[in-house]
Amino acid sequence: MATIEPKSETAADEPTTGRTVLPGAPPFTVDDLLKFPDDGNRYELCNGSLLVSPAPKKLHQLALYQLQRILDEAAPPELVLLSTVNLRVSAHDLYIPDFVVATEESLHTDELMFSPEELLLAVEVGSPSTSIRDEGFKALAYAKAGIPAYWRIDLEEEPVLYVYELDDDRYDAPAVHKAGAVAHLTTPFPVGFDPAVLIRGRR
Template sequence: MATIEPGTERSTVLPGAPPYTVDDLLKFPDDGNRYELFNGSLLVSPAPLPLHQRICFRLQVILTDAAPPELEPLATVNLRVTDRDFYIPDLVVVPTNLVESVGLMFSPEHMLLAVEVGSPSTNVRDRILKTEAYAEAGIPLYWRIEPDEGPALYVYELDGDSYDPPAVFKAGAVATPPAPFPVSFDPAELVRRR
């Protein structure tokens, strides 16, 4: 365990004051943290763990291989929902024709699928807050991957203005989750070594 000598602590001074807006967020320093907004409240996450990155990469490859040319999986994009709601999903599927033209931020209507990979610092946020926020934003599909469960894939489908209870796909069996295009994989593939 690293120790910090008194007087050597570093702190980040953030511009603006709560409640924050997306414009405030754009002025934040690039300090390695992931900054998101929920109704103007700041959500801060550290850089993801290596297992988290492996899962995101493997899922992006699986989705890319299955996607038709008009759809494209992308990692960690900016999603502006409102002036005070801003998220960075771990993975999304969007129309390919938007990739070169969208600019800095996507809108909810661009999202066909949003994916979050659970981690100790974001579990509650991904299970509750983002499930509600993505449904309210009208994102038709939300996948949540829980690494500690084998991993397990939780699939939420939009029904009106909320998600139905999730379908759960466990490691060790081939999952055929609802997606913007046909795809099938064993969730265990997401954590296997190369």
């Protein structure tokens, strides 16, 4: 992955081979983020600090496809299912969940950003580079933002689904659903599936 460096007065005159030079300087704002280059990385903000993730791998993309297919069959018509949306929490906090369930009305507000109150569910599919982040402060951030439910999908061995539900301003300890058994879920709407199907090819 490329080295990420904020742009400074001298950086513009330096060779940039093998580096991505970013406009602005920390602490970054959401407006700064909109000026970043499209270099294949995913840029998020936590309290003005950059979170950088590489492009998702094949298994990650398959899991998201299968999840969207499953949820699309069960979702009521007034909800929309989307991947990799911009979630603006504050001027210095922006996240890009792998997948969300949002209200239909949210499509008619800001064209670039979702706000937390428009989301009913945020989903992150873990990878070795993001698993600690997803389990730790992503769960804290989504809870603090008031998102009613958060699912974390671990693909390290067999798929495992961790389901968090909001209790006041924090999530309860997650319910753990392992591959080989159907997870019967009720939030944000009733749906049941075996996490193992998330990494099976299209049938």
